Amino acid sequence: MSKLRLTISMSLDGYVAGPNQSEENPIGEGGLAVHEWFFPLKEFKEMHGDAGGVVNESSPIVIERRENVGATIMGRNMFGPIRGSWGDESWRGWWGEDPPYHHPVFVLTHHARAPLEMDGGTTFHFVTDGIESALAHAKAAADGQDIWLAGGAETVNQYLAAGLVDEIDVSIAPVILGAGERLFAGLNPNSLKLEQTRAVQAPGVTHIKYKLG
Amino acid sequence: MSKLRLTISMSLDGYVAGPNQSEENPIGEGGLAVHEWFFPLKEFKEMHGDAGGVVNESSPIVIERRENVGATIMGRNMFGPIRGSWGDESWRGWWGEDPPYHHPVFVLTHHARAPLEMDGGTTFHFVTDGIESALAHAKAAADGQDIWLAGGAETVNQYLAAGLVDEIDVSIAPVILGAGERLFAGLNPNSLKLEQTRAVQAPGVTHIKYKLG
Numbered sequence: 001m002s003k004l005r006l007t008i009s010m011s012l013d014g015y016v017a018g019p020n021q022s023e024e025n026p027i028g029e030g031g032l033a034v035h036e037w038f039f040p041l042k043e044f045k046e047m048h049g050d051a052g053g054v055v056n057e058s059s060p061i062v063i064e065r066r067e068n069v070g071a072t073i074m075g076r077n078m079f080g081p082i083r084g085s086w087g088d089e090s091w092r093g094w095w096g097e098d099p100p101y102h103h104p105v106f107v108l109t110h111h112a113r114a115p116l117e118m119d120g121g122t123t124f125h126f127v128t129d130g131i132e133s134a135l136a137h138a139k140a141a142a143d144g145q146d147i148w149l150a151g152g153a154e155t156v157n158q159y160l161a162a163g164l165v166d167e168i169d170v171s172i173a174p175v176i177l178g179a180g181e182r183l184f185a186g187l188n189p190n191s192l193k194l195e196q197t198r199a200v201q202a203p204g205v206t207h208i209k210y211k212l213g
Numbered sequence: 214m215s216k217l218r219l220t221i222s223m224s225l226d227g228y229v230a231g232p233n234q235s236e237e238n239p240i241g242e243g244g245l246a247v248h249e250w251f252f253p254l255k256e257f258k259e260m261h262g263d264a265g266g267v268v269n270e271s272s273p274i275v276i277e278r279r280e281n282v283g284a285t286i287m288g289r290n291m292f293g294p295i296r297g298s299w300g301d302e303s304w305r306g307w308w309g310e311d312p313p314y315h316h317p318v319f320v321l322t323h324h325a326r327a328p329l330e331m332d333g334g335t336t337f338h339f340v341t342d343g344i345e346s347a348l349a350h351a352k353a354a355a356d357g358q359d360i361w362l363a364g365g366a367e368t369v370n371q372y373l374a375a376g377l378v379d380e381i382d383v384s385i386a387p388v389i390l391g392a393g394e395r396l397f398a399g400l401n402p403n404s405l406k407l408e409q410t411r412a413v414q415a416p417g418v419t420h421i422k423y424k425l426g
Contacts (some may be wrong), residue, residue: 002236012383012407012421012423013227013395013396013397013398013400014226014379014397018402019402029402030402030403077304080235085355142340160389167276168225170225170329172385172421174408174409174423175407176265176397176400176404176405176407178399178400178401178402178403178404183226183293184225184226184320185226186391187389187391188391189231189232189242189389189390189391189392190243190391191389191391192389194225194387194388194389195387196387196414196417196418196419197412199412199413199419200390200412200414200416201409201411201412201413201414204409205409206409206412206419206421208225208385208419210225
């Protein structure tokens, strides 16, 4: 059975991005600090075609998170800084012509757009009819593999509120952002049942995994 | 040097107590779930004069947290359910005549009250002139030992905002409360510098410790 797996980094105060996201600040002001544990890793360098990097306790976590994933779901604010209509459609994502997904990516948006085929197996599909539809499309595309729920907070919180998430794997960074996009906001008390299945201490981060019942 | 150590349990969505705290629900609706990892422990049973209980990965954490602590600071909402004036002063805390502190406890309040000497070495002192004053009194009383900053969220957030906390040791429970008293709320971006010094996986909880710079 194909699972919907939330994999995300957040600050200790629960933010996955800082305030005022823009083309200059894709993760909002100060938001990059939430991902700082990731950048020195060999796996991160490889993803971007670079050599070098370190191997530490985060490495097996990062590898595990990419295993058996056949499709990704994200919100349109994670895909780009453009709000409202797509304009001339020149925006093709943050990741260049060969994005690090290598599988179909379903972008939730209110604005229709034709699929965008990139190099390396990544195609961005724009879904305008809601989170259930995006999940159905992603499951069909993943062909039995799991779906990565990538962000941002608003999209993730919608999936959590709907009870559609099977697994949460959250990396808690030693950072207080103070403002921005807050994960787990607006959920109903007792609407989710979590079982902690793993916690790993790594340099500058703690990775905790939960199964949702 | 006497350190101010925040030791607290919170839900994955950042709440240390549920909504609507009352005498029937000291930790708010659903809030007890945040402490569920603690109740089966031998250390918890001993604290309450009971035999039995289990020893697991949380045990050394709980023991460490009580070591070298000479005084405690808490908000008046943690001391009791009474809001406003103290009335007939019959409220003597949640913990019976022999509270599990065994040292001076400084309770932040807007309403003056004479010190309350309990059995077993615990005396509750009521401080009406602010967080710096409570900390100064606690340091004097602790005589070189550390101060435990116990809660609740509002009190802790004031100490964090003032940059007075030296260490955060937070137990993250696999619970989504959805509402209540939120830790780390209202802090300014970049106002705190955290270094993760330890993360421990234990049954039903993850304990993460930070040093504040």
